[in-house]
Amino acid sequence: MTTPIHPATRVGHVHLKVSDLDRAIGFYSGVLGFEVTQRYGAQAAFLSAGGYHHHIGLNTWESLGGTRPAPGTVGLYHSAFLYPDRKALANALKRLVEAGYPLTGASDHGVSEALYLDDPDGNGVELYWDRPEADWPRDEKGGLKMTTRRLDLEKLLVEAD
Numbered sequence: 001m002t003t004p005i006h007p008a009t010r011v012g013h014v015h016l017k018v019s020d021l022d023r024a025i026g027f028y029s030g031v032l033g034f035e036v037t038q039r040y041g042a043q044a045a046f047l048s049a050g051g052y053h054h055h056i057g058l059n060t061w062e063s064l065g066g067t068r069p070a071p072g073t074v075g076l077y078h079s080a081f082l083y084p085d086r087k088a089l090a091n092a093l094k095r096l097v098e099a100g101y102p103l104t105g106a107s108d109h110g111v112s113e114a115l116y117l118d119d120p121d122g123n124g125v126e127l128y129w130d131r132p133e134a135d136w137p138r139d140e141k142g143g144l145k146m147t148t149r150r151l152d153l154e155k156l157l158v159e160a161d
Contacts, residue, residue: 014079015057016123019066021045023120024058031099032081032092032127055081068122078116078124089113089129090159097157106151110137111144113151 018024025045028034034047037054043061046054056079069075083089093115096103104124105116114128137145 013055013057015059016076016079016119016121017063017066018058018060018119018121019063020120021058021060027101027119028056028058031095031101032125033095066121076123078126080114080126080128083127083129086113086129086156087159087161089115089127090156091161092127093153093156094160103153106153108147108149108151110147110149113156115151 016024021042021044025036025047028047029036034049034056035051037046037048037051039045043064044057044059047056047058048054083092096115096117101117103115103117105114107114107116110131112128112130114126117125117127119125137147139145
């Protein structure tokens with residue numbers, strides 16, 4: 001029997017191949033608000049929230065000027081960024097609206113509320129917050145009972161600063 005992974009293990013960062021570094025920085029920093037913590041010339045950059053060394057790595061080492069993956073190919077479905085609460089997610093939505101950046105979806109999953117979009121290179125991005133675990137929907141045996149319902153974006157925006 002295999003020993004399970006330690007329960008405190010988390011995804012530390014995502015590192016993406018991009019076709020245009022400045023355009024990618026414009027999205028992750030300019031639109032989403034991550035801070036550039038380090039840049040390696042015109043080839044790579046690291047970005048974070050709250051002063052961490054990096055949550056996002058971007059590089060053009062193998063992808064400068066490249067094209068988006070074709071539909072039906074394998075690769076990253078999306079990276080997901082967990083916000084601390086609903087108000088922070090509302091502020092993220094407000095940033096997107098003010099930047100005129102389109103969503104590809106928005107869902108209430110019962111355990112969380114999520115916004116979906118694509119970065120300029122077609123990488124999927126999820127912005128979400130988790131409800132308190134005590135509020136997660138459960139079945140009669142106590143197992144999770146996640147759903148996918150429409151998220152009311154207007155109601156969410158009311159909570160933004």
